[in-house]
Amino acid sequence: MSNSKTLFVTLLDDSKMKFEVTRKTLGIDILDQICEAKGIWERDYFSLQFINLRGEKRWFNNKNPLHPQLLEENIRSDNFNCQMRVKFFVPPQQLLITLTKHLFYLELKKRLHEETLTIPTHKELIRVLACVAQSEMGDFQPDCDLEILYRSIIPCYKESIFGDLKRQHAMLRLTTKTEAEVLLLSKLSQLTEYGEDTHEVYQHGQHVMSLIIGMGGVKVVMSGQTDRRIPFSNFISARVNNNLLHILVENFTRTQELELEPTESPIKVVSNTHHLSEVTVHFSSVDRCWHAYRSLTERIVFYDRQRADDIEVPHFKCRWHSFVAKIHPSRAQTLRLYNFDVARTSKETYDSTWNILATDVGERNASKKRVVSIVPF
Numbered sequence: 393m394s395n396s397k398t399l400f401v402t403l404l405d406d407s408k409m410k411f412e413v414t415r416k417t418l419g420i421d422i423l424d425q426i427c428e429a430k431g432i433w434e435r436d437y438f439s440l441q442f443i444n445l446r447g448e449k450r451w452f453n454n455k456n457p458l459h460p461q462l463l464e465e466n467i468r469s470d471n472f473n474c475q476m477r478v479k480f481f482v483p484p485q486q487l488l489i490t491l492t493k494h495l496f497y498l499e500l501k502k503r504l505h506e507e508t509l510t511i512p513t514h515k516e517l518i519r520v521l522a523c524v525a526q527s528e529m530g531d532f533q534p535d536c537d538l539e540i541l542y543r544s545i546i547p548c549y550k551e552s553i554f555g556d557l558k559r560q561h562a563m564l565r566l567t568t569k570t571e572a573e574v575l576l577l578s579k580l581s582q583l584t585e586y587g588e589d590t591h592e593v594y595q596h597g598q599h600v601m602s603l604i605i606g607m608g609g610v611k612v613v614m615s616g617q618t619d620r621r622i623p624f625s626n627f628i629s630a631r632v633n634n635n636l637l638h639i640l641v642e643n644f645t646r647t648q649e650l651e652l653e654p655t656e657s658p659i660k661v662v663s664n665t666h667h668l669s670e671v672t673v674h675f676s677s678v679d680r681c682w683h684a685y686r687s688l689t690e691r692i693v694f695y696d697r698q699r700a701d702d703i704e705v706p707h708f709k710c711r712w713h714s715f716v717a718k719i720h721p722s723r724a725q726t727l728r729l730y731n732f733d734v735a736r737t738s739k740e741t742y743d744s745t746w747n748i749l750a751t752d753v754g755e756r757n758a759s760k761k762r763v764v765s766i767v768p769f
Contacts (some may be wrong), residue, residue, distance in 0.1 A: 394412060394633070396412050396413060396414045396415075396461070396516075397412075397413045397459070397469075397470050397471065397472060398410065398411070398412060398413070398470060398471045398472075399411040399412075399413045399422065399458070399472060399473075399474065399697075400471070400472070400473045400474075401422065401426065401473075401475065401747050402473065402474070402475045403426070403430070403475075403476050403478055404429070404476060404477070404478075404484060404498040404499055404502070405498060407438060408514060409425075409426060409429070412429065412504070413458050413459065414459070415457060415460075415461065415613070416457055417454040417457060418454065418455065418456065418457055419439075419440055419453065419454030419455070419456065419461075420454040420455060420459055420629075420735075422440065422454075422458070423435065423438065423439065423454055423476070426476060427575070430491075431491060432491060432492065432495070432747050432749065433489050433491075433492070433745055434487065434488065434489055434492040434741060436694075436735060436740075436741040437478055437479065437480045437481070437496075437741070438476055438477065438479060438495070439451050439452065439454060439476075439477065439479035439733075440452045440474050440475070440476060440477075441474060441475050441477045441479075442465075442472070442474040444465045444476070444516070444679075444758065446467065447679075447735075448679075448683075450465070451479060451679045451686070452474070453686075453733045454733055455732070456733075457736075462628065464720050465510075465723045469556060470645055473551045476482060477499060477502075477516075478499040479534075480587075480691070480694050480695075480738065481496075481581075481607065482550075482587075482607070482738055482742075483581055484496070484574060484577040484578055484581050486742055488570060488742070488745045488746060488747065488749060489568060492623050493570070493573060493574055493577060494570070494573055496577055497573035497577060499526070500576065500577065500580050501524060501547060501576075504520075504524075504547035504548065505547040505548065506767045508584055508585070509550060509581070509586075510585060511581065511583070514553075514556075516579065517553070518553060518557055518560045518702045519550075519560060519579060520576060520579050520580065521546050521547070521553070521557055521560075522560035522561045522563070522575065523564070523565055523573070523575050523576035524545065524547065524568050524572075525542065525545065525557065525561045525564075525644050526561060526564040526572035527545060527569050527572040527576070528545040529541060529545065529574050530560075530564050530569070531564075531566065532558070532561045533563070533612070534560040538558060539552075539554055541711070542554065542557060542580060542642055547720055553718065563680070571692055581597055581635030584606075585733050586607075587604075587606055588606045588607075589605045589607065589687045589691070590602055590603075590604050590605075591604075591675075591680065591683065591684040591687065592658075593605040593658045593673060593674070593675060593676070593677045596660055597675075600614065600615070600658055600759075601613065601614045601658050601659060601673075602614075602683055603673060605684075605687050605688055605691050607691070607728050608622060608623060608624060608695065609621055609623040609624050609626075609693050609752055610622045610624075610697075611730070614658065614659075617678070622671075623643055624644050624683070624691075624695060624696035625690045625696060626640055626641050626643055627639065627640070627688075627692055628640040628641065628642060628668065630685055630687075630688055630689050632681055632685045634678055634681070635674065635675045635676065635677055635678050635680070635681045636672055636673070636674055636681065637672070637673045637675065637681050637684055637685055637688075638669070638671075638672050639671045639672075639688070640668060640669075640670050640671075641668070641669050641670075641671055642668050642669075643667055656743060658673060658674045658675075659671065659672065659673050659674070660672045660674075666769070686733070689732075690732070690733060690734050693734045693737060694737050694738055695733050695737075695738055697737050698737065698739055698740075699737060699739075699740060700732075700734050700735060700736055702742065
């Protein structure tokens with residue numbers, strides 16, 4: 393096997409960048425080069441995603457070398473592809489840079505193409521697609537061959553929406569490209585699926601449960617059962633043992649436990665006397681279990697903690713496939729064995745960008761004052 397591989401990264405605008413990856417190249421090295429080249433400041437929302445040999449989407453751990461991660465997935469070709477995508481969504485008002493808002497817009501447009509977002513009503517769908525039309529085409533032009541244009545730019549375009557889309561597009565006249573994109577972000581951020589990461593659980597080849605990890609907590613969805621939500625603030629720890637995900641949760645009610653334990657259920661709850669419950673989810677493979685574990689622990693830290701250091705990253709090793717992440721901060725100093733792929737939390741990212749912008753504005757204002765002071769009256 394060669395000592396280097398060629399990595400092609402598809403960006404959100406569908407352009408590509410080429411990199412040479414050695415055995416020591418980290419994911420963050422590639423991501424930083426992309427962000428530097430494209431002028432992306434709020435880079436903590438983005439990551440590198442690839443598709444494994446089973447057709448499943450996976451995130452690279454950017455703090456670890458890419459080479460061994462590819463070997464783990466049996467990807468042995470000298471050339472491989474991945475995508476830069478939005479990993480952590482936030483409300484639109486939390487995005488401070490216009491470019492970041494544009495990249496979120498491109499991500500959501502891709503998700504509309506992929507049909508991973510469900511817009512509940514026809515009226516809302518038309519409003520969303522009209523924002524895309526205004527952003528991509530500008531003001532409504534009745535003399536153009538609109539149907540051909542709509543078909544080329546509108547996600548999942550159908551002839552049945554043509555009339556309604558024309559009328560809604562015309563109503564957005566004089567709306568700028570940026571305003572149209574922000575309007576789309578505002579509308580789609582209201583969807584329950586915005587920012588959610590869904591992990592399917594199978595038994596005997598049949599889908600039996602979904603573990604949906606959002607921006608504020610986890611939703612357990614089982615057919616014939618009431619959806620159960622666990623806020624991030626209730627999580628104490630999470631660990632992996634082969635294909636079992638063990639989650640220690642506080643204040644998990646007895647009613648929830650009874651409804652979550654049908655015969656041969658993929659989820660089991662065991663309580664103790666200290667208001668704590670261990671929720672165990674049985675995945676069909678170690679890879680899917682580990683993927684859910686990473687998604688859960690990383691999102692808890694990113695969305696719910698003040699600082700990325702507010703988690704004990706060591707994931708101290710019990711067995712070959714068994715790691716523990718202590719969600720609540722502790723004074724205990726332990727050896728860090730696992731590189732946790734969250735550099736900054738949502739709050740840290742916002743504060744850092746705000747400080748950069750405030751410093752830049754302050755320096756420009758000071759420069760203007762210096763210029764003014766030497767101009768004679």
